[in-house]
Amino acid sequence: xxxxxxxKGNEALAEAAxxxxxxxxxxxxxxxxxxVVEYLAREEPKHKYVLLxxxxxxxxxxxxxxASGAGARVMTTTSSPGYSLMQEAVSYIACAExxxxxxxxxxxxxxxxxxxxxxxxxxxxxxxxxxxxxxNIVLAPNSVQEMVDLTVLAFDxxxxxxxxxxxxxDGAIGQMMEKxxxxxxxxxxxxxxxxxxxxxxxxxKTADRExxxxxxLNIQSEQMEKVNIRLQAKYKEIEEKEVRxxxxxxxxxxxVIVAYGVSSRITKKVVDLARAEKLxxxxxxxxxxxxxxxxxxxxxxxxxxxxxFLSVEMxxxxxxxxxxxxxxxxxxxxFYGRQGGIIPTAEEVLDVIKKHLKxx
Amino acid sequence: MKEGYELIYQKPxxxxxxxxxxxxxxxxxxxHKLIMEVVEEMGIKEKTIxxxxxxxxxxxxxxxxVDMQQAAHGRAAALAxxxxxxxxxxxxxxxxxxxxxxAIGTAETIHAxxxxxxxxxxxxxxxxxxxxxxxxxxxxxxxxxxxxxPYGRDPKxxxxxxxxxxxxxxxxxxxxxxxxxxxxxxxVRKGKKAIRKAFEMQQxxxxxxxxEFASNCPSGWxxxxxxSLGWIEKQMSPYFPLGVFKDVTTGVEKCSCADKQAK
Ligand SMILES: Cc1ncc(C[n+]2csc(CCOP(=O)(O)OP(=O)(O)O)c2C)c(N)n1
Numbered sequence: 001x002x003x004x005x006x007x008k009g010n011e012a013l014a015e016a017a018x019x020x021x022x023x024x025x026x027x028x029x030x031x032x033x034x035x036v037v038e039y040l041a042r043e044e045p046k047h048k049y050v051l052l053x054x055x056x057x058x059x060x061x062x063x064x065x066x067a068s069g070a071g072a073r074v075m076t077t078t079s080s081p082g083y084s085l086m087q088e089a090v091s092y093i094a095c096a097e098x099x100x101x102x103x104x105x106x107x108x109x110x111x112x113x114x115x116x117x118x119x120x121x122x123x124x125x126x127x128x129x130x131x132x133x134x135x136n137i138v139l140a141p142n143s144v145q146e147m148v149d150l151t152v153l154a155f156d157x158x159x160x161x162x163x164x165x166x167x168x169x170d171g172a173i174g175q176m177m178e179k180x181x182x183x184x185x186x187x188x189x190x191x192x193x194x195x196x197x198x199x200x201x202x203x204x205k206t207a208d209r210e211x212x213x214x215x216x217l218n219i220q221s222e223q224m225e226k227v228n229i230r231l232q233a234k235y236k237e238i239e240e241k242e243v244r245x246x247x248x249x250x251x252x253x254x255x256v257i258v259a260y261g262v263s264s265r266i267t268k269k270v271v272d273l274a275r276a277e278k279l280x281x282x283x284x285x286x287x288x289x290x291x292x293x294x295x296x297x298x299x300x301x302x303x304x305x306x307x308x309f310l311s312v313e314m315x316x317x318x319x320x321x322x323x324x325x326x327x328x329x330x331x332x333x334x335f336y337g338r339q340g341g342i343i344p345t346a347e348e349v350l351d352v353i354k355k356h357l358k359x360x
Numbered sequence: 361m362k363e364g365y366e367l368i369y370q371k372p373x374x375x376x377x378x379x380x381x382x383x384x385x386x387x388x389x390x391x392h393k394l395i396m397e398v399v400e401e402m403g404i405k406e407k408t409i410x411x412x413x414x415x416x417x418x419x420x421x422x423x424x425x426v427d428m429q430q431a432a433h434g435r436a437a438a439l440a441x442x443x444x445x446x447x448x449x450x451x452x453x454x455x456x457x458x459x460x461x462x463a464i465g466t467a468e469t470i471h472a473x474x475x476x477x478x479x480x481x482x483x484x485x486x487x488x489x490x491x492x493x494x495x496x497x498x499x500x501x502x503x504x505x506x507x508x509x510p511y512g513r514d515p516k517x518x519x520x521x522x523x524x525x526x527x528x529x530x531x532x533x534x535x536x537x538x539x540x541x542x543x544x545x546x547x548v549r550k551g552k553k554a555i556r557k558a559f560e561m562q563q564x565x566x567x568x569x570x571x572e573f574a575s576n577c578p579s580g581w582x583x584x585x586x587x588s589l590g591w592i593e594k595q596m597s598p599y600f601p602l603g604v605f606k607d608v609t610t611g612v613e614k615c616s617c618a619d620k621q622a623k
Contacts, residue, residue, distance in 0.1 A: 069443070
């Protein structure tokens with residue numbers, strides 16, 4: 001029988017991590033996602049995971065490195081200012097190739113900003129964030145159900161590619177309550193049980209193998225270049241295999257909205273309102289922000305019927321640059337955004353579309 | 361071995377047969393050897409996981425034949441915390457310099473100690489940043505010249521050197537804190553005993569074990585290896601006294617906590 005609950009986004013994410021077989025959670029409280037650690041603290045006695053409130057996000061992200069390097073399935077969650085502090089570890093983790101799950105439930109910035117929902121961390125999430133050439137797998141849920149589904153997926157993709165997987169959510173999705181179908185609890189296996197699956201992990205050197213070293217240090221240029229080439233090959237494979245998106249009335253659309261997370265919920269309504277007025281508006285919602293659904297957008301950019309793209313974000317315009325890269329001058333790419341935690345209304349967005357249509 | 365010779369000394373099997381990158385006379389190599397001798401003697405090679413963060417000894421994993429993780433500058437205690445919590449039956453240690461443990465990683469150090477994380481800190485206090493070429497460390501002595509304190513450390517500007525072994529001994533989570541040195545044969549023997557004791561306390565789950573080594577850096581200090589050993593004795597020891605600051609197995613507690621005094 002399906003396990004159906006009515007849950008807050010942040011709590012659903014926490015429950016999904018438990019069910020995905022998480023061994024350890026390290027984190028530091030920050031609004032609007034503290035419910036994750038609070039939920040895990042409440043549930044802790046029923047489970048075997050290790051929960052540690054660290055002294056900072058710098059520490060918690062580095063704890064992820066240590067635990068993952070020792071073979072564990074691990075997660076931390078935070079919001080924008082905290083994710084900035086984690087960038088050091090993310091870069092080291094990317095280079096040392098450690099499967100780790102991060103969630104950034106975004107709030108408005110820059111600086112301490114506002115605790116209201118925002119999508120201002122797209123660049124940081126998708127273009128790297130820390131130093132060096134690396135990519136994160138970035139998953140963008142737009143419902144409480146996807147907080148669950150994409151959290152489970154994040155654990156599995158992180159393991160599959162030995163890479164950090166980031167759930168890029170926002171304060172609205174984190175705080176809202178919806179019905180969710182929960183997956184089954186995966187049976188518990190201690191980290192030491194993963195020797196076979198993770199032969200590279202530091203669990204104590206056994207007589208039948210060389211010592212394992214988890215490191216991001218490649219002091220010789222030739223070695224550093226080799227590592228970069230290996231990482232890029234992995235990223236290429238991810239780009240080929242892991243793109244996920246939702247298309248809504250996109251195939252006959254003359255106006256293509258691109259939006260993710262909470263903005264995509266508003267823009268879905270925009271499509272419905274527009275269609276009611278016989279305006280051919282469609283939506284492409286990236287579920288993976290990296291890898292970005294380039295192929296789908298390229299297909300649409302090629303269509304003579306498509307008039308323009310409109311990227312709708314709760315930022316000053318970040319994802320729009322990736323849409324422009326795909327369009328590459330073939331179609332105009334417009335942007336509409338609100339900042340500071342203000343969620344645009346569907347009517348507002350529809351007006352923007354009508355204004356651009358008149359320009360033509 | 362040649363006939364007629366008797367082997368009376370060799371490297372432990374836990375130390376890989378490689379030439380070390382350390383400068384001549386640097387005590388990092390001595391400490392590496394002592395730790396690995398203890399690992400060999402206790403028969404815990406397969407149960408030991410080490411962490412080496414940024415600093416001259418980041419390459420410890422090139423020599424120590426146990427599973428190792430390299431940490432970002434200052435984050436060894438965070439890694440060791442997590443590793444030990446994932447594998448409570450293993451022996452976990454971090455091996456850190458003074459810039460690492462007492463400057464950029466102070467928060468991680470203090471909090472791991474306060475939580476009583478059940479791993480061993482090997483803290484190499486050489487009073488200087490060795491790897492980056494001899495800049496001032498949080499442990500550089502008053503008046504000591506470095507490339508970023510060319511006129512000598514001025515405590516009015518940058519504070520007094522931090523006494524880490526004393527500081528952490530005041531935290532409830534710490535089971536054992538001692539400052540040692542490896543500058544004389546006698547001190548080397550004492551150092552090895554302390555390492556073994558720390559590992560044994562770890563096995564008993566008594567809490568954080570913290571061993572500070574008043575160490576040297578002939579290259580950074582711009583003196584000969586022999587001179588550097590004398591410098592530890594004459595210049596460092598008065599400010600950084602050797603000895604046990606806390607040991608829960610013997611009841612020693614030299615720097616008692618303020619709240620205890622209040623009672
Ligand atoms: C975030 C960061 N800041 C600065 C550095 C540069 N750096 C490398 S080693 C080091 C100091 C090391 O000194 P210490 O920890 O005392 O160890 P030692 O080399 O003396 O053994 C510094 C500042 C770095 N690698 N990372």
